[in-house]
Amino acid sequence: MITAAHYLALSAILFFIGATGVVTRRNLIVIFMSIEIMLNAANLAFVAAAAILGKMDGQTIVFFVMTVAAAEAAVGLAVMIALFRNVETVKADEVGALRW
Amino acid sequence: MFYPLAAVTVVSALAVITARNPVRSAMALVATLASLAVCFVALGAHLVAALQIIVYAGAVMVLFLFVIMLLNVQEDPHEGGRTGLKVAAAAIGAALAALFGTVLLRGGGSVEGAWPAGFGTTRALARVLFGDYLVAFELTSVLLLVAVVGAVVLARHDSDESDPGEVEEPQ
């Protein structure tokens, strides 16, 4: 019997896959894509919650999350392009100038 | 229906984080987004599913692909190191995923059980969006404007120093 809670569990699994990707990978763009996976996992959780409660508020929040994620992706990729122009690399290890 | 769908989603997400070639990662993410859209349809959110494909899979990921191609990001030949960290991260991630998954599985709530009529349609979403969340909607539009301006400014060539120059006239 498939309940909407199964989708919540799926969103948890996706979230941790995304988190593992952020921690493990060195390529900045792949890190960014893992963040997008995490955002989508949150979206799935919201939609599942909306289905459980029978209210549309969850889907409206998803609308906003999608919009904000699109804006963030645009700006983040622009930052990456600007960074690349200066340091010629997208590996996270090599842009550690601000680390202590 | 759920288990094949969940399997496809999880496998594509794993392909995103494990693929060496970033273009393959991006295409795997497209597959993940598409299967998530199918999950949304299964949960009755038809409009959100269509928006997911239009916005996320159709625009944001194309932007990702453009940037990957523009920066000519290649596979990293030294990516294979730090195996200890990767195994630890994967183990902790899997353990936390299992923990959260089993806890959330007790949430219950049926799929399409107690939905009101017109759940997930454009009309219903519009009622809530322009009713309860109108201020957030307006602020989001300002946010999008700021993001567009910011992205254009950041990605622009600095002060035309890379001007292509005049075309030489043949003497």
Added chain:
Amino acid sequence: MSVWLIGAIKSLVVVVMVLQLSAFLLWIERKGSALIQNRLGANRAHIFGVVPFNLGFLNTLVADPVKLFTKEDFVPAGSDRFLHALAPFMALFPAIITFAAIPFGDSIRVAGRTIDLQAVHLDVGLLYILAMVSMGVYGVVIAGWASNNRWALLGSIRGSAQMISYELAMGLALVCVVLTYGSVDLQAIVRDQGRTLYGVVPAWGVLYQPVAFVLIFIAGMAESKRVPFDIPEAESELISGYFTEYSGGKQAAFMLADFAEVVLVAGLVTTLFFGGWQVPWLTAQGWKFPGAELISLSPWTVTILQVAAFSVKVLFFCWLQILIRWTVPRFRYDQLMNLGWKRMMPIALANVVITAAVILVWGRAA
């Protein structure tokens, strides 16, 4: 019969019809262009050179696909094989799957069950079409990248920039249609066009939104990268642009995708602006000519007439696109982008505002 079986049969019918029409259009394009350009076109395909098999003009219809599918499938050195194989799939799949939302007839009653003549009844049909059109960009982008060829990559970047630019104008024009009919459901939009204005003129969408019709038709041709917008492909200048490095079955997939999008634009324009399956003055009970009595027809006759009307309209718009292709020279790339961003998008925006104002003052079409 269960719902799944009916849905599967409908989907199969739709997919087979689209593929057949695409292959047929490939041949019609060759002979039709020959007709327009006052030449004979391809007429030399024989089978063993024997006379009964020398139906030159018809053999090309068979010979073209056979040639395409039996060629060597060549993957260029240094390219990613998986991506090289993925690109034609990403180009063809959205083009065919979009037809699931397009209605080709009214609901029919068979054995006590109401079947909607639409492969899937989506309540967000129009957005689904827009979504699948957005997915078509991937075929172009991945094709150029996987070719390991810098000019193919250049062509594909230009092509995808063109596609996403015209998606914008198309989306805004679709907003006007949604405003006019108050619904995103395609079957509801088509049903709404069955009324008559003043009892005489059929209330087709083109009378309510002529500007949106022109915009969607032009943007649709730009999306499918047909002349005059075929700089990404440019047969007489680049070899094949973004799919230069594709041969055999994969090139056939790209060409099929091209013609499937021709049929898609024709189907979309028909559905939104020319009444879809509506025949003028034909109601579900029979002919209702203005000023005359109802001439009743059986439901099956009505259905057959409606499906036939849909087919005729779609074929007309396919032919119109082929005619435009062989009449108009192609745009330069900057002219193309100017047209999309500086002329069509402001016109579409103004159309949205004007439509909204008119609806506010005079009420909706329905």
